[in-house]
Amino acid sequence: MRWNDLYIAGVGTYLPEQVETVDDAIAAGRYTEEKKAMNGYRELRVAAPGETGPVMAAKAGLEAVERSGLSPLDFGLTVHASLSHQGLDLWTPASYVQANTVGGTGPAFEVKQGCNGLMAAVDLAASYLSSHRDLPAALVTAGDAFHLPYFDRWASEEQNVNGDGAGALVLSNRSGFARIRSIHSHSDSTLEQMSRGFQPWTTGPFADGQTLQLSSGVEDFLQNADVDLDDMIARIGGGVRHSLKMALYEAEIELADARFFLHQQLAETIVTHGICGLLGVDRASTTYDWAKQYSMVGTADVALGLDHVLAERDPKPGDLIVLQSSGAGYVWTAAVIEILEVPSWV
Structure with missing residues (x-):
């Protein structure tokens, strides 16, 4: 949009x-x-x-x-x-x-x-x-x-x-x-079970009193003979690329036009291959290395990154910033914002 x-x-x-x-x-x-x-x-x-x-x-x-x-x-x-x-x-x-x-x-x-x-x-x-x-x-x-x-x-x-x-x-x-020039959300519900696996339903939260092991659902899912791992990886990568492609298209810019690219504070291997490598993002344009002192802060990473850019990275009027995130389900959202003026609180 x-x-x-x-x-x-x-x-x-x-x-x-x-x-x-x-x-x-x-x-x-x-x-x-x-x-x-x-x-x-x-x-x-x-x-x-x-x-x-x-x-x-x-x-x-x-x-x-x-x-x-x-x-x-x-x-x-x-x-x-x-x-x-x-x-x-x-x-x-x-x-x-x-x-x-x-x-x-x-x-x-x-x-x-x-x-x-x-x-x-x-x-x-x-x-x-x-x-x-x-x-x-x-x-x-x-x-x-x-x-x-x-x-x-x-x-x-x-x-x-x-x-x-x-x-x-x-x-x-x-x-x-700042003006939000575009936002685009995209989903692929065929990946929903990847996080759920084949675990039985429960009647309430924390039913067995055991600490959550989120990776077990993925492992359970991947062990199923009907799962095509290559297809799953392609779908995840495709969702990331599609949400970004549409946000850039709707904002009428190219990725190279953006000065900053803010994403979630994922593990190093995921960022290296699944964001920078997959999308062609320059790591220097992100806040990733700065935010290693906070790790992945739930779903707030993009807000933390934007606050840091405003306070420490000398943004200028006209600078473009891409925001990109994803969540199991699978849903991806990307946005493009344009700095209109340096905020008064900086």
Whole structure:
């Protein structure tokens, strides 16, 4: 979708104070030297007791709203995205984020689309602002905390390592420091079972009391004789390329026109082959090496990267930035934004 009147007016982030390094995890027997060499992470942040995903998302959201210069009365929508357990069962974290940021009577929605949650939420919020022209702004947040015994940040996934934190964006149909020129989402539901595997259904969360092993679903899936591994890999790569191709086409630019390319903080091998190699992205245009100090922060990586670019990478009016993410399911979202002015808070 090409946009002519959709803007980013504010960006906010929140990262807990406690730092845990890869070497700390290795010394504790929770990680290995082999994985350190293969995956490339350095350290991450660990949320304190009570710093749940929504609590951190509200803090990031408040920063984004303050930076936007908009009044809480301008917000007609709040969308919250997450990966992890949000602190309580069967409650509404999006409403918590709304109540602790902009308040008001606009709807609050939750998006659960894996690692693509934040970008999926941006896409949905953009459409909402387009169809509700009397509502000037939307707040989009993402927040996650990964704790034992439910989730082991160092071992529940074979490659990706998960840090705690949150990010937020304020979207506006009136004005902002950057214009969103295009957003494109694409899915391939034939890959849905890749993460689920062939495990039996449960009647509630954490049913067996065992720490999640997300890689087991993939391993289970790949052991099925009907699975064509080459086809699966081709489909995943095709989804990444298609979402990017369409976002670039709708923004009327080439990849080489973009000064920055912001993506998820995936393992080194995935980034090397599945992003830079697959798409032809110049690693120097990303925030990947800088963000190794935070690892993969749930679904908030793109917001963290954008905040870093604004503060530390000297963006100029006219600079183009590509945002790209994906999530199991499989859904990919890519967007192109154009810097209109250096934000006042930088």
